[in-house]
Amino acid sequence: MTADASGRRVSAEERQFSLVLALIATETGLTKTQILSTVEGYSARFVPGGDNASLERQFERDKDDLRELGIPLETFDQPGADGDTKLQRYRVSRAEYPLPDDITFSSEELALLGLAGQVWREGSLSDDSRRALTKLRGLGVAVGATVIGVAPTLRAHDRAHAPLTLAISRGRQVEFDYLKPGDARPEHRRVSPQALVQHEGRWHLQGFDEGKGGERTFLLQRIVGGVRLRTDVAREPASDAAERALADLRTLWTQQRATVSVTPGSEADVVLRNRAGTEVDGDVLVVHTTDFQLLADELAGFGDEVQVVSPRALVDAVLDRWMHVAGSHG
Structure with a gap:
């Protein structure tokens, strides 16, 4: 999570959504500096002429996440500056990421889509996106008249995410029902949660299974029903729990x-x-x-x-x- 200029927390999904909007809205592409200084989720922490290394690492992770979601993010050199990574430009080609040809919208449907965007309250994305586009226009970037016509798919947090985050912060065990692939009924699990990680656009829990014994990685969308916090103190997580979980998932993904x-x-x-x-x-x-x-x-x-x-x-x-x-x- 990051924060915007007002101090409001900005989730990874909001930041990536704003990034997709900005990259779709420009035909000429944006440099990394333009992205970090104007796009919601980055801009509040951008330091002009200063150290923005952590922001750049976050941008690299976001690029990987978007590509895993199938969003065709392009990188190309600026004319006359071949190989200069500081001047490389990024965009999402609308030609490569269109709606199917047989889908069209009437004026009434477009109006409803506009209303839907206005009432989406997971972070007031519409206001933030409008501000980002205004800043881009101020930089002289050619911004398309509309971004309706594309529908980037970003996964919101699973229902289990918030209670698991709370359990980790409080050092408490949790219990939940977990449905494994091929099983007809879910299994009851009691777990010491250690870390939440995102891979392939999906959230996973790394934890110690107190009932079965040993560390396990759980896919959040397979948790059935609610997550219940217990009074039992959870096992102390290893300092590299998240890194090891991601490494295991990447190994499995490769194989x-x-x-x-x-x-x-x-x-x-x-x-x-x-x-x-x-x-x-x-x-x-x-x-x-x-x-x-x-x-x-x-x-x-x-x-x-x-x-x-x-x-x-x-x-x-x-x-x-x-x-x-x-x-x-x-």
Whole structure:
């Protein structure tokens, strides 16, 4: 979390959302300095001519997160300054990140979208974004007339995030029901929470499982129901708990690969091709994942735009989801 000029806390999702808006709104791209000095979530901590190393590291992490979400963030050299990283420019190409051609909006629908943006109160994003665009115009940056027409997908905090954050800060154990892939019923878990980390756009809990024994990593979206704080004192977390959890997730992500064939120019093609680490061989893509079940959910949603080649377990998982949908609709 960061803070804006008024001291209000700015979440990673807000900051990344504002970053996407700024990068979509410019045709010529923005330098890192322009981004850090104008985009909400960075600008309040930017020191002109000073040490902004921590902000730059945060920007690099945000770039990786956006690419993992399939947002085609481009980096290119400024004319006449090839190889000068300080003058490199960034943008999100609207041509590479469009809505499907068959989706259009009437004037009434556009008005409703505008109202929806105005009433989104998770950090007053609309006001912050308008201020950011105003600052960009003041820099002489060519800003598009509208950013409606693209819909960046950013994952909000899971419901379990807040109580787990509270438990970590208070050093308390928690209990919750956890549904593992393939299980019909959730298991009750009692855990000493140690760290919350984000990987592949999803939040994970690193903790010591008091019931089963040993350290475990839990995907927050698989926590069923609420998280309950206990009076028991939690085990003291290791100083590098978060780093070790991320290292384990990255190792798993590197090892688990899926090969898919996509329809050129389709939504599946755009999203999967622009995921971090995707290996491209024409229309055949090799994507990485920490969780084949979640990848199966995503791939099934693309319908006939994607065909899973391997592994066989993923092929079967996607077919199961399609069969379930077909069965549910007669």
